[in-house]
Amino acid sequence: MPSSSETMILPARKDSLEQFRAFVLEKSQLFSHSPGFDYKIDLTLEELLINVLSYAYADDACSGNKIMIECHNPEPDIFCYTVTDYGCAFNPLEKDAPDTTQSIDDRPIGGLGIHLVRQMSDHLSYERVQQSNRLSVCFRRPAAV
Amino acid sequence: MKVDAQKKENAVLIIASGRLDATTASDFETECSKWISGGEKNMAVDLGGLEYISSAGLRSILSTGKKIKAQGGAIHFCKLAGMVKEVFDISGFASIFPVFDSQEEALAQLK
Numbered sequence: 442m443p444s445s446s447e448t449m450i451l452p453a454r455k456d457s458l459e460q461f462r463a464f465v466l467e468k469s470q471l472f473s474h475s476p477g478f479d480y481k482i483d484l485t486l487e488e489l490l491i492n493v494l495s496y497a498y499a500d501d502a503c504s505g506n507k508i509m510i511e512c513h514n515p516e517p518d519i520f521c522y523t524v525t526d527y528g529c530a531f532n533p534l535e536k537d538a539p540d541t542t543q544s545i546d547d548r549p550i551g552g553l554g555i556h557l558v559r560q561m562s563d564h565l566s567y568e569r570v571q572q573s574n575r576l577s578v579c580f581r582r583p584a585a586v
Numbered sequence: 587m588k589v590d591a592q593k594k595e596n597a598v599l600i601i602a603s604g605r606l607d608a609t610t611a612s613d614f615e616t617e618c619s620k621w622i623s624g625g626e627k628n629m630a631v632d633l634g635g636l637e638y639i640s641s642a643g644l645r646s647i648l649s650t651g652k653k654i655k656a657q658g659g660a661i662h663f664c665k666l667a668g669m670v671k672e673v674f675d676i677s678g679f680a681s682i683f684p685v686f687d688s689q690e691e692a693l694a695q696l697k
Contacts, residue, residue, distance in 0.1 A: 458608070480638065480669040487640045491608050541678025545651055553677050554641035560676045 446513035468512035488554035497528030521579040597628035603635025606643030615646040627659030634665030664692035
């Protein structure tokens with residue numbers, strides 16, 4: 442069980458997604474490996490990275506062009522990854538949850554990403570540290586079936 | 587991601603498999619839009635071979651659904667399984683769109 446964190450830093454571009462995905466899945470699968478658990482890691486990571494590319498780096502006025510991901514185990518039964526970007530301050534957790542009972546006509550296109558992240562993870566936290574946004578997502582080890 | 591389409595009597599049947607994510611969602615939407623622009627009103631979508639869907643995939647589905655509705659048609663889904671079904675459920679899509687167990691049922695309800 443790795444206890445120290447492991448880190449990957451790549452350019453903030455859509456074509457970095459695949460490398461980040463392979464990196465985090467490799468670490469998470471050392472912790473727990475099942476189709477359901479892998480899916481949760483895969484999906485939350487895609488949603489958060491797309492968010493960073495769409496919002497934190499949407500404005501050229503914000504400096505920074507990299508994304509850092511660290512994987513860590515704060516406790517033996519908890520796996521977390523932290524996405525750090527150096528763009529504009531953006532806390533996705535402040536967004537209101539979408540109304541998932543609306544009809545097709547009223548339902549806005551978009552806004553579901555963070556909702557899915559909340560539903561699929563066990564703990565989420567955001568902090569603005571100096572000039573960076575740090576979003577941590579944690580998962581409890583699934584109970585053995 | 588693979589998208590196949592077959593023209594049926596009352597509708598077009600779309601069969602999507604693989605990953606419907608931020609990279610591939612536009613392929614799915616483009617294929618569906620092509621049929622809608624061609625005058626197809628009804629669509630049945632088989633997601634039985636879909637391994638993964640993210641919010642980008644859901645967005646392409648909602649956008650397709652809105653276009654079909656605007657033309658007075660309907661879109662049905664079928665064969666959702668595993669985590670894809672769970673994502674449909676927690677996003678509320680399972681209550682927006684009719685979902686069936688088989689292609690036959692999804693198509694039969696489109697008249």
